[in-house]
Amino acid sequence: MTGDEPMFTVNRSHLNTGLRGIPVGTCRTSFVTPTEGVHYCGYPIAELAHFAPEDIVYLLFNKELPTPAQAEAFRADLASRGAVPNSVAAVFHTLPRDGHPMDWLSVGIHTLGMLDTTGDWQEDALNLIARMPRMMGLLFRIRDGRGENIPEDDLSASMVHRFVRTLDLDGVDQDLMERILATYLVLHMDHGGGNLSTFTGKAVASGHATVYASIAGAMNALSGPLHGRANQSCLEFVLRIGTSDPDEVEAFVRGELAAKRPVFGFGHAVLRAEDPRATVQFALGEELCPDDENFKIIRTLREVAPRVLSENPKISNPNANVDIASGALLHHIGFTDPTYYTTFFGWARVAGIGAQILDERTVMRGGKGTPIYRPKYIAEEQSLRHLD
Numbered sequence: 526m527t528g529d530e531p532m533f534t535v536n537r538s539h540l541n542t543g544l545r546g547i548p549v550g551t552c553r554t555s556f557v558t559p560t561e562g563v564h565y566c567g568y569p570i571a572e573l574a575h576f577a578p579e580d581i582v583y584l585l586f587n588k589e590l591p592t593p594a595q596a597e598a599f600r601a602d603l604a605s606r607g608a609v610p611n612s613v614a615a616v617f618h619t620l621p622r623d624g625h626p627m628d629w630l631s632v633g634i635h636t637l638g639m640l641d642t643t644g645d646w647q648e649d650a651l652n653l654i655a656r657m658p659r660m661m662g663l664l665f666r667i668r669d670g671r672g673e674n675i676p677e678d679d680l681s682a683s684m685v686h687r688f689v690r691t692l693d694l695d696g697v698d699q700d701l702m703e704r705i706l707a708t709y710l711v712l713h714m715d716h717g718g719g720n721l722s723t724f725t726g727k728a729v730a731s732g733h734a735t736v737y738a739s740i741a742g743a744m745n746a747l748s749g750p751l752h753g754r755a756n757q758s759c760l761e762f763v764l765r766i767g768t769s770d771p772d773e774v775e776a777f778v779r780g781e782l783a784a785k786r787p788v789f790g791f792g793h794a795v796l797r798a799e800d801p802r803a804t805v806q807f808a809l810g811e812e813l814c815p816d817d818e819n820f821k822i823i824r825t826l827r828e829v830a831p832r833v834l835s836e837n838p839k840i841s842n843p844n845a846n847v848d849i850a851s852g853a854l855l856h857h858i859g860f861t862d863p864t865y866y867t868t869f870f871g872w873a874r875v876a877g878i879g880a881q882i883l884d885e886r887t888v889m890r891g892g893k894g895t896p897i898y899r900p901k902y903i904a905e906e907q908s909l910r911h912l913d
């Protein structure tokens with residue numbers, strides 16, 4: 526294909542559709558197909574779900590899975606970057622405890638940036654990734670009023686272990702927590718170039734804002750209930766439903782639709798089949814917690830909601846998306862407050878957004894980088910006029 530061949534015709538009907546389907550660039554980390562879902566650097570997501578998160582971060586940045594020696598060196602590199610300055614905790618202690626955890630996450634990322642921005646895209650992206658586990662643990666603890674006697678960080682441990690160790694919750698199965706969180710992180714790290722949070726992060730970076738400012742902006746985009754915060758809303762839903770009886774679940778879904786509220790955990794802008802990230806999480810739940818009450822409810826929702834949603838022909842995809850199952854799994858391992866769930870999505874997505882920002886800033890256009898984002902908007906209801 527030559528550079529001048531048309532790829533897409535823009536019609537008036539494409540306007541005000543949120544750029545739906547309009548090609549705007551290329552992505553080197555992942556692609557999403559309507560029926561097979563996301564692939565990281567070519568690998569279908571289900572084939573990667575059991576990998577350690579560090580290996581998938583390596584893949585997104587280097588476009589190849591690491592050899593054992595490369596994996597070891599990469600973990601050592603992350604460890605050397607992971608120390609979180611004490612002033613992050615000091616800033617968290619000043620925040621309103623009833624502020625949403627996603628707002629805390631943005632503030633945390635901005636704080637890390639204010640303390641140590643190098644200005645090198647790769648350095649800053651990897652430093653942020655390495656500091657996320659400790660920062661997440663501090664966020665959970667301090668917002669929950671558990672800001673004292675926090676165990677020291679162990680920089681040599683895995684990312685997930687560092688978070689779980691910082692959290693130091695009593696009465697939880699830490700091995701199970703680490704397994705579910707590791708899978709969660711891998712599944713949520715990247716989703717093509719055009720999802721709202723990634724697009725936002727890259728747009729902010731295109732004006733040469735820092736990696737920290739760009740990713741904080743991306744987290745704000747992720748915090749909306751139609752995007753990442755659907756995982757919180759979906760579990761809140763499940764807690765409200767309170768029964769896995771199919772008739773009652775169906776009545777609930779119909780009630781939400783009648784009230785013109787979204788049925789969270791279903792639908793997608795690109796996918797036209799069940800999201801494989803949902804399929805993987807359902808399989809994990811069937812293996813680890815098949816009798817969990819919330820898991821039983823989402824099992825019924827998965828059967829009932831697509832049938833009900835397909836009655837409305839304008840809904841392009843009635844099937845389960847990534848946010849249907851994660852809440853039930855997180856609840857099962859001890860995270861009983863759904864308002865925190867989107868921070869896990871954000872933690873994971875820092876890797877994909879960081880890698881995509883690096884590509885756009887240092888690889889695209891023969892290394893010159895993508896120029897500042899500036900799409901065209903067409904004037905509406907504003908004919909030219911002058912002051913008399």
Ligand code: NMX
Pocket residue numbers: 750751752753754755786787788789790791792793794795839840841842846847848
């Ligand atoms: N519940 C109720 N209505 C829906 C749903 C749903 N699950 N999915 C689509 N619709 C509506 C949608 O609001 C739109 O209505 P209108 O024409 O009045 O604006 C219509 O159906 C057509 O929408 P689609 O073209 O099918 O989907 P679109 O690309 O606009 O939106 C979502 C995609 C994901 C925003 C939409 O499916 C949705 O709101 N789902 C529920 C929220 C959710 O689970 N979001 C998480 C998505 C994944 N993520 O993590 O980001």
Ligand code: MLT
Pocket residue numbers: 715716719720721752793794795847
């Ligand atoms: C995501 O993972 O970002 C969501 O599925 C939304 C999207 O891809 O548009």
